[in-house]
Amino acid sequence: MDFSEKARELIREQIGEWDLAAKNYDSLKKIKVKTFDYGNYRIDIQFNPERIVSSAAKVDAKSIEARPCFLCEKNRPTVQRGLCFKNEYIVLVNPFPIFPEHLTIPNISHVDQLILGNFGSILDLAVGLDDFVIFYNGPKCGASAPDHLHFQAGIKGFLPIEADFSNKKCCQVVRRIGNVTISHWPDYQRGIISLNSKNKDNLIECFNQIYSRLQLLQPNETEPMLNILAIFEHGEWIIHIFPRLLHRPAQYFETGEKQLVLSPASVDMGGVLITPREEDFIKIMKDDIKDIFNQVCIESHDILTIINQL
Numbered sequence: 001m002d003f004s005e006k007a008r009e010l011i012r013e014q015i016g017e018w019d020l021a022a023k024n025y026d027s028l029k030k031i032k033v034k035t036f037d038y039g040n041y042r043i044d045i046q047f048n049p050e051r052i053v054s055s056a057a058k059v060d061a062k063s064i065e066a067r068p069c070f071l072c073e074k075n076r077p078t079v080q081r082g083l084c085f086k087n088e089y090i091v092l093v094n095p096f097p098i099f100p101e102h103l104t105i106p107n108i109s110h111v112d113q114l115i116l117g118n119f120g121s122i123l124d125l126a127v128g129l130d131d132f133v134i135f136y137n138g139p140k141c142g143a144s145a146p147d148h149l150h151f152q153a154g155i156k157g158f159l160p161i162e163a164d165f166s167n168k169k170c171c172q173v174v175r176r177i178g179n180v181t182i183s184h185w186p187d188y189q190r191g192i193i194s195l196n197s198k199n200k201d202n203l204i205e206c207f208n209q210i211y212s213r214l215q216l217l218q219p220n221e222t223e224p225m226l227n228i229l230a231i232f233e234h235g236e237w238i239i240h241i242f243p244r245l246l247h248r249p250a251q252y253f254e255t256g257e258k259q260l261v262l263s264p265a266s267v268d269m270g271g272v273l274i275t276p277r278e279e280d281f282i283k284i285m286k287d288d289i290k291d292i293f294n295q296v297c298i299e300s301h302d303i304l305t306i307i308n309q310l
């Protein structure tokens with residue numbers, strides 16, 4: 001059994017022995033999904049009440065400091081078992097799934113959620129867990145534990161962006177730097193920088209360059225706001241970087257009719273928007289999605305400028 005199969009086996013076992021996981025994976029099967037068709041691509045909306053824990057998570061420094069870290073081993077439920085990855089990470093079942101197979105992968109140490117210096121880990125995890133898409137939410141872009149370095153992984157074939165990248169209807173190659181091919185998405189609502197390469201060192205170098213450009217745009221942030229998806233297939237990595245302007249859109253902070261509790265992170269960027277409240281699932285329309293992406297992402301024209309400056 002390879003590592004990816006072991007992780008899938010762990011999910012099956014944990015569903016059999018952990019009530020919370022059993023209940024939430026079972027609920028996921030009956031969950032409501034609706035789809036918006038945009039011609040060349042689609043966006044799914046998933047009504048997932050259990051995700052309120054993450055969508056409405058308080059991630060300000062004071063709240064974080066006041067709670068026991070749920071990713072540290074000493075605070076995790078004893079029933080939650082894990083698989084060790086390279087003596088650095090522990091692969092756990094996510095008990096609040098969005099994907100039919102969903103993992104949380106904390107570092108074994110309680111260190112800050114920062115991608116600089118850890119981008120190589122997401123590449124390694126993509127290889128080790130090649131049945132999965134690996135993702136990273138920045139400390140201000142959806143990570144519910146901004147104080148503990150972690151990734152997540154969801155089974156392949158679930159996020160619309162995977163097929164959208166393969167069929168090339170919405171993205172085009174705009175540059176090549178060393179062995180890295182860079183693609184741009186001109187008409188996809190979200191500004192994305194996509195990289196593909198078989199060369200790990202070149203990818204890390206290219207990512208670091210992008211990081212530096214983004215840092216110039218947000219000099220006051222600890223790290224430039226971003227989400228990342230990483231996939232390994234046919235011997236190469238595919239990386240999607242979503243530079244962000246905002247954590248949560250204005251609708252999140254509204255009250256009454258105008259409120260939409262939607263806190264976008266990597267999964268939403270990949271084309272599956274999570275609404276933990278049924279009223280939002282029912283009322284959300286195409287125009288809301290366009291408006292939300294417009295607020296939280298950098299627009300595609302500006303992304304192209306960033307790519308051209310590399």
Ligand SMILES: [Zn+2]
Pocket residue numbers: 069070071072109110111147148
């Ligand atoms: Zn911790």
